[in-house]
Structure formats: C-alpha cells, structure tokens
Amino acid sequence: KREGLTVIFISHKLDEVLSVADAITVIRRGTTVTTIDDPSTIGSRQLAELMVGSELPTPQTEESTVTDREVLRIDGVSLAGGAEVGRDLLSDISLTIHAGEVVGIAGVEGNGQQELVEIAMGMREPTAGRVLLGETDVSDWGVREIREAGVGYIPADRHRQGMLLDAPLWENRMPALSPPAFAQVIPSARNSPVPPSHTFDRVSAPTFLF
Numbered sequence: 001k002r003e004g005l006t007v008i009f010i011s012h013k014l015d016e017v018l019s020v021a022d023a024i025t026v027i028r029r030g031t032t033v034t035t036i037d038d039p040s041t042i043g044s045r046q047l048a049e050l051m052v053g054s055e056l057p058t059p060q061t062e063e064s065t066v067t068d069r070e071v072l073r074i075d076g077v078s079l080a081g082g083a084e085v086g087r088d089l090l091s092d093i094s095l096t097i098h099a100g101e102v103v104g105i106a107g108v109e110g111n112g113q114q115e116l117v118e119i120a121m122g123m124r125e126p127t128a129g130r131v132l133l134g135e136t137d138v139s140d141w142g143v144r145e146i147r148e149a150g151v152g153y154i155p156a157d158r159h160r161q162g163m164l165l166d167a168p169l170w171e172n173r174m175p176a177l178s179p180p181a182f183a184q185v186i187p188s189a190r191n192s193p194v195p196p197s198h199t200f201d202r203v204s205a206p207t208f209l210f
Contacts, residue, residue: 012051014044026050065100070134072097072120077129079115089115093129114156121153122146 001007011017017024018039026033026047033050036042049056079090090112097103105113118124120131122143130139133149141149155161164172 014047018042018044018047028053067099067101069099070096070132071099071101073130073132074116074120075130075132077116077119077126077131079112079119079124080127088127090119090126117153120146121151 009017009020021039024036024039024042024047026036028051033053036047045056073096075094077090077093078088081087081089093112093116095103105116107113115124119126122138122141122145126139130137132138133146133151138146138149159165
C-alpha cells in the first residue's frame with residue numbers, strides 16, 4: 001500500500017478480510033451483492049450472511065446425542081515408518097468413539113492423521129495394537145470387509161481416493177450405492193476372506209471425514 005500498489009485479497013476467512021481490507025466486495029453466484037466502503041461498520045457474522053444470502057442459524061444448546069455404546073475403539077495402535085522415515089508414523093494411539101459422537105483429530109498435516117484413518121479403514125495394517133468395530137476385532141480386515149460393515153470414508157484427496165477419473169459418472173456412483181461394488185473397484189490391499197458373520201447397524205457405523 002505504501003508503494004502505491006493495489007492488492008485484491010480473495011478469501012472466505014472473514015476475520016482476515018476485515019483486518020486487512022480497506023473495502024470489501026461480496027460476490028454470490030457470480031453477481032456482486034454489495035460493496036462495503038468502510039469494513040469497520042460490519043462484523044464477520046453480517047458479512048457471512050451477505051455471502052450466503054440468508055440469516056445464519058443461532059447455535060442452540062441441545063441435549064447431547066452421545067451414548068455409552070462404543071462404536072469404534074482404537075487400542076494402542078502403532079505404525080512403523082520404515083528405514084527411509086526413521087521413526088514411527090504412529091505410536092501407541094488409543095481412542096474410543098461412541099454412538100452419536102463426533103470426534104475431531106487435530107494436528108498439522110503429515111503428523112499421522114491420514115495413516116490413522118487408513119488403518120481404521122483397512123488400507124494399512126498396524127504394526128501393533130487393535131481396531132475394534134463394536135466388539136469385533138477388525139485389525140486384519142481389508143477395505144471390502146470394513147465397507148460392508150457400514151463404515152464410510154470421505155477422503156481429503158477426492159481425486160486420488162474418492163473418484164475414478166477415467167470412468168464414466170455411473171461407475172463413480174457405484175461406491176456410494178454398494179459397498180461390495182466399491183470393493184471390486186478399489187480392492188483391499190489384503191485378500192483376506194470375508195468373515196462369515198459380521199453384522200452391524202449400518203446407520204450407527206462411523207464415517208471418517210477429512
């Protein structure tokens with residue numbers, strides 16, 4: 001600014017916009033909604049409402065949905081990183097997820113979150129520890145078995161893990177419609193047979209979201 005340059009800052013991080021901008025233009029669906037010449041006259045909530053075109057819902061205190069029933073338990077899970085890494089990717093990780101509960105795993109990217117979810121989904125086999133779905137040990141199950149048990153996975157990299165880029169749209173619908181179809185398209189890294197009896201409540205099975 002002191003050098004007479006013009007900066008166009010495009011962001012959805014409203015606090016940052018309010019702290020650096022001399023004027024703000026709000027665009028929605030390709031159309032200019034409004035221009036705010038003095039950002040000090042508006043707050044982040046009002047700005048968000050202009051962006052979405054409606055009043056934001058007010059958070060309400062409701063009765064907790066968390067129950068005592070364990071849906072997923074990760075017990076002392078470790079994952080070796082190999083000689084090229086020189087350290088464990090995961091070391092003695094334990095956590096429990098109950099029915100009706102949302103569990104967040106915080107950390108800078110690259111610190112084991114992806115590997116932990118991949119172990120829970122059967123994409124990797126832990127070096128030590130167990131993964132239990134309900135009361136069943138699924139540590140050595142593959143992707144197919146875990147998907148058939150009703151566990152969902154929404155990957156961070158949808159191009160690499162969530163889509164078949166060379167396939168038509170109808171084939172990309174198959175993973176969402178049928179877990180066995182998903183297993184045929186993206187096979188398990190371990191060709192273990194499907195256990196003859198593993199029945200779960202598909203509605204209460206966990207979904208991993210990145």
